[in-house]
Every structure is written in structure tokens, then in C-alpha cells.
Amino acid sequence: MDFPALCQHIDRAWQDDILPALRDYIAIPCQSPAFDPDWADNGHMERAVELMTQWARQQLAELAGATVEVLRLPRRTPLLFIDVPGEAGPPSLIYGHLDKQPPMPGWVPGRAAWTPVLEGERLYGRGGADDGYAIFAAIAALRALRAQGLAHPRCLIVIEASEESGSVDLPAYIELLAPRLGEPRLIVALDAGCGNYDQLWTTTSLRGQVAGTLSVRVLDEGVHSGDASGIVPSSFRIARHLLSRLEDPISGEVIADFQVEIPAARREQAWLAANALGEGLLHAFPFHADTRPVEEALGELALNRAWRAQLAITGIDGLPAVADAAAVMQPHTALKLSLRLPPTLDPQAASQRLKALLEADPPYRSQVGFTIDSISQGWHAPPVAPWLADSLQRASHDAFGRDGALIGGGGGIPFLAMLGERFPRAQFVVTGVLGPQSNAHGPNEFLHLPTARRITAALARLLHDARGDADPR
The missing domain is CATH 3.30.70.360 (Alpha-Beta Plaits)
Structure with a gap:
């Protein structure tokens, strides 16, 4: 693999092909059904599906055998399913979603949820980072591999439209697709966070x-x-x-009714991540004036977010x-x-x-x-196979120039628990671009473009290494 050439290919794809489409996607108010019960009549979800479908078909037109489908079940949001042929062996499954949170008040003047604004290397607007970029990054990674004649496994891309409502529609589609999904060797979710923008972060648990x-x-x-x-x-x-x-x-x-015994390995991991981030763990949040966090020990804060029950009041009438x-x-x-x-x-x-x-x-x-x-349901990652541990470190070094890092996530991705039960032998990579101050679900959400490009390159490395007959070591 010529990794510098792969990165150049991906950078061009982001600049020429992805950014224009992502801007158009951000402008669509395709709120999740929990926030837009009339989503079918309003048509915004359909516009987002059509935009992504057309883009994917155009990008994959030269890849023989690649298919792009929109699946529809009665009274459920649609699902986009992409099947890209690869080497024989178990497939890889890549997940993202296209539904969005509501706009929320508090956007800085000149920015708005449905108005894409590029400021330096930050693309502001709802849904770009959570999680609209996923389909674009996945296809760009595959095209970058093909440009060098590099192999990858059969890749299945699933883009759902009810994640922000708890993935209520996804189980029915997974059941429908079961014969076609087979037994994935690798499942990649691009909907998670990153502790900083300097290395590849892999999420090991979600609440x-x-x-x-x-x-x-x-x-x-x-x-x-x-x-x-x-x-x-x-x-x-x-x-x-x-x-x-x-x-x-x-x-x-x-x-205590809502707590569990925290595994020793996850305690150690939380402290390692907290020490690596230092005060950056706090700087990720816009604390007002002299407000302090609930704990002074950074490791305990990381455990609070990842492994302890916490209550938030999110609305009042x-x-x-x-x-x-x-x-x-x-x-x-x-x-x-x-x-x-x-x-x-x-x-x-x-x-x-x-x-x-x-x-x-x-x-x-x-x-x-x-x-x-x-x-x-929460999710706890299975042990990482040696081949994947090696691949993750190589991907982080290649794309970011630093070792990768592990962290427990505070949010949730219902899809993971569902697939973890269905595919107990699969390996998981849960990563994403939601880093410091990116503010998913809140005002001034942004996509950090350099990280998005690096995640795309890292994904290409992982998919190349995920071939069933490959020995990436």
C-alpha cells in the first residue's frame, strides 16, 4: 500500500466529491421520527435518502457488481443498503445513519442547523459529523483502495434513518437482510467520538x-x-x-440499583485515556466562567461518563x-x-x-x-483479535502519526448491541469524528475535516487488513 498516495486520493475525493454533497445533506432538516412524527409526509427524509443514493451510485458506477438499494418496510423509515463485492471470505459491515437531532437554539450568529457553514477546517451544521459523513467516507475508502488495485473483503454498508430515535426500525431490516449479511468478520461503526483530533480513537463501550x-x-x-x-x-x-x-x-x-461492577481492565483504560487527554478532557466542554467539573480526578470523570449511571434533565413543561x-x-x-x-x-x-x-x-x-x-441497550466490546489490534495501530500511525487510543463512550449506538448478539464472533471497530467541542446534538455542531479525511484513510487500511485470508502482520 502506498499510503501517501492513498491519502492524496482521499483528500481529492473529500474536496471535489464529498464536501459539495455533504453541504447539501446538512441543508436537509431530516429529523429522526421521534422529533418529526410526520417525517413521511414532510419528505425531508426522502430527500436525504435520494441525495445519498444518487451520490453512491455515481461513485460506485465503475465498481463491477456494486449495488445500491433503498429498502422500505411498511410504516418504517427507509434503509440504504450498499453491497460492494470483494475477495472471498467473510464480509465487513460498515454502519452509519442519516437521521438527525432537532436544530436546538443557541447557534452563533451566522451559523444554523440547516445552513452549512465552512469556517477554516470546520464544517458547521446539523448531521455532518453525526453521522452524515459515514457513507461518503466508506465509499471514498473503498475507491482509494481500488485506485491502487488493493484488495478488500466484500463490504456491506448500512445507513439507517431511525438511530436518533433508538434505532426502532433497524431490527426489522437486519432480520430482512440476514441471509445477505452472512457472518461479518469486521463491523465498523463511524458514529462515535474521539478524545482528540490527534490519533485514532476506538470506543470500547457505550452506555x-x-x-x-x-x-x-x-x-x-x-x-x-x-x-x-x-x-x-x-x-x-x-x-x-x-x-x-x-x-x-x-x-x-x-x-446502587443502577450501577455495576466496573471491569478492572476498563478502569485502567479510563485512567490511561484521561491521563493522555489531560485538561483536554475538560476543554472539550464549554464550561461557563469558573464552573468546575463534578470531580477533580480526570480518571474518575472518564469512568463517570463511560461506566456509571448518570441523570440528565433534557426538557421541562x-x-x-x-x-x-x-x-x-x-x-x-x-x-x-x-x-x-x-x-x-x-x-x-x-x-x-x-x-x-x-x-x-x-x-x-x-x-x-x-x-x-x-x-x-448498552454495549461492551469483545476482546480485540491480534490481527485487528495490529491493524488499528498501523492505521493510527499511518493516518495520524501517533499510536491509537481506547476510550469508553458516554452515548449509545443501539445497533451495536443488536449485532453483537447476532454475530458474537465478529470484531468491532467503533470510531468517529465527534471530538472536542464538536457538540453533537447541540448548537454549533461541526465536522472537523482533517479528522474526517484521516478516519477515511484509516478505514481503508482496516478494510484492506480485514480480508479473510490476509495476515496483516
Whole structure:
């Protein structure tokens, strides 16, 4: 492999072919079904599918036998399935998604979720990094290998459209595709993060999640706060009290019911990653003024994010905006809860425990309910085969000039647990471009273009080494 020539090929592809298409994709508000229930009628998802399908067909036109299909099941989001022939042996499966999170307020003037903006080497806009780039990078990697006459296994590219809704539609498609997927040797997900932009980061675990709505009602309608306070209990105070059953209101530590024993190897790994990142672990977040993290020990922060249950309040109903607030006691409060779970904890059991915990013995006999909105399984990577460990280090050195690194992820990719159960002998590479300040799901999300190009080159190396009869060592 002439790696410098491969990188040049990939750089040209990004500049000439990928960036224009990625800009067009960012401009499409193809929100996931959880945020756009009328997605089928609105047509944005269809526009994104059409854009990617046409681009893929054009790029793969010269690769004999390559096919690009759009699969559609009733009442489900579509799925893009690409099959690129390769050497005989087990295939490699590459995963990405095209659905997006909502736009969110807070974008810097001149930037917006559906307006692609290139500032230096950062491409701003929703979905470019999470995870629209995946299909473009996968095809560019394959074309770069073919340009040098280099072999690769049969490669299957799956681009789903319900990931941001918990991949609710994906299991049905995996079942449909099962005879064609075979037994992959390597599964690559390009939807993860990176600790920095200086080396290849591989994710070794992802947390599960229970998301739902906690609702507390004390009145049938709002009343004068001067008359009611001291007689009518505050629905917000009751909600706050109920949350204290789950987490310590001072430390934020979640009760033991939702924790697991952290494997020793993952503890060591977390500290190694934290020490490698140093203060960069904190600089990844836009802390305001003198705000400090919840712990001072960097290794404990890495473990908090990867292996410990944590609660976030992601939405609230029942309270007016401050500018519109009158002297009225509100009749109800509703909080959207996101409880991140350790990778190996059973999310179904955790969801039922959470519901029982919050609904038991309602204070003041108020009306309390917890509605479970979504449940996702965590993921813990299997041991890495020697051939893949060698390939990952070579890919990091070739593409980044440094050793690769391992890290536990705080988010989730439901697809991984699903395929881990179906293909227990497969090797996994979970990586991505979501590095410091890239702010997936929030305002000012950006794709770091140098990292995207290097990830593409690293992927080419991995796919070349993944041939069933190859000995990359």
C-alpha cells in the first residue's frame, strides 16, 4: 500500500466529491421520527435518502457488481443498503445513519442547523459529523483502495434513518437482510467520538439509556401564588423530591440499583485515556466562567461518563418563560429524564425499577406518573483479535502519526448491541469524528475535516487488513 498516495486520493475525493454533497445533506432538516412524527409526509427524509443514493451510485458506477438499494418496510423509515463485492471470505459491515437531532437554539450568529457553514477546517451544521459523513467516507475508502488495485473483503454498508430515535426500525431490516449479511468478520461503526483530533480513537463501550417523562400534577388549573403557596404543594418541589430518590441532590451520584461492577481492565483504560487527554478532557466542554467539573480526578470523570449511571434533565413543561411568568402557581410540572446506564446493565429491568421508584408513595397524594419513552441497550466490546489490534495501530500511525487510543463512550449506538448478539464472533471497530467541542446534538455542531479525511484513510487500511485470508502482520 502506498499510503501517501492513498491519502492524496482521499483528500481529492473529500474536496471535489464529498464536501459539495455533504453541504447539501446538512441543508436537509431530516429529523429522526421521534422529533418529526410526520417525517413521511414532510419528505425531508426522502430527500436525504435520494441525495445519498444518487451520490453512491455515481461513485460506485465503475465498481463491477456494486449495488445500491433503498429498502422500505411498511410504516418504517427507509434503509440504504450498499453491497460492494470483494475477495472471498467473510464480509465487513460498515454502519452509519442519516437521521438527525432537532436544530436546538443557541447557534452563533451566522451559523444554523440547516445552513452549512465552512469556517477554516470546520464544517458547521446539523448531521455532518453525526453521522452524515459515514457513507461518503466508506465509499471514498473503498475507491482509494481500488485506485491502487488493493484488495478488500466484500463490504456491506448500512445507513439507517431511525438511530436518533433508538434505532426502532433497524431490527426489522437486519432480520430482512440476514441471509445477505452472512457472518461479518469486521463491523465498523463511524458514529462515535474521539478524545482528540490527534490519533485514532476506538470506543470500547457505550452506555445504555432509559428516557421518559416524569409528570406531577397538584391542581386542575393555575391559581394565584399568594393565595396558594403554603396550602398547595409545589409540583416542581415534588418532582425535585422524587428525583432525590434516584440521585444525590448534592453529588449527583445515582443509587446502587443502577450501577455495576466496573471491569478492572476498563478502569485502567479510563485512567490511561484521561491521563493522555489531560485538561483536554475538560476543554472539550464549554464550561461557563469558573464552573468546575463534578470531580477533580480526570480518571474518575472518564469512568463517570463511560461506566456509571448518570441523570440528565433534557426538557421541562409546565413552567412559563421567565419573561412571561406571572404570580401564578402552576398546576403541573413535567420533566424529560435521560438516565444513562452502565454498558452491561439490563435496560429493560432498569426501566421498570425506575418507574416503580418514581411512582411509589406520591407526596401529598399528588398525581405522579413516569412514562417510558425509549429504552436502549448498552454495549461492551469483545476482546480485540491480534490481527485487528495490529491493524488499528498501523492505521493510527499511518493516518495520524501517533499510536491509537481506547476510550469508553458516554452515548449509545443501539445497533451495536443488536449485532453483537447476532454475530458474537465478529470484531468491532467503533470510531468517529465527534471530538472536542464538536457538540453533537447541540448548537454549533461541526465536522472537523482533517479528522474526517484521516478516519477515511484509516478505514481503508482496516478494510484492506480485514480480508479473510490476509495476515496483516
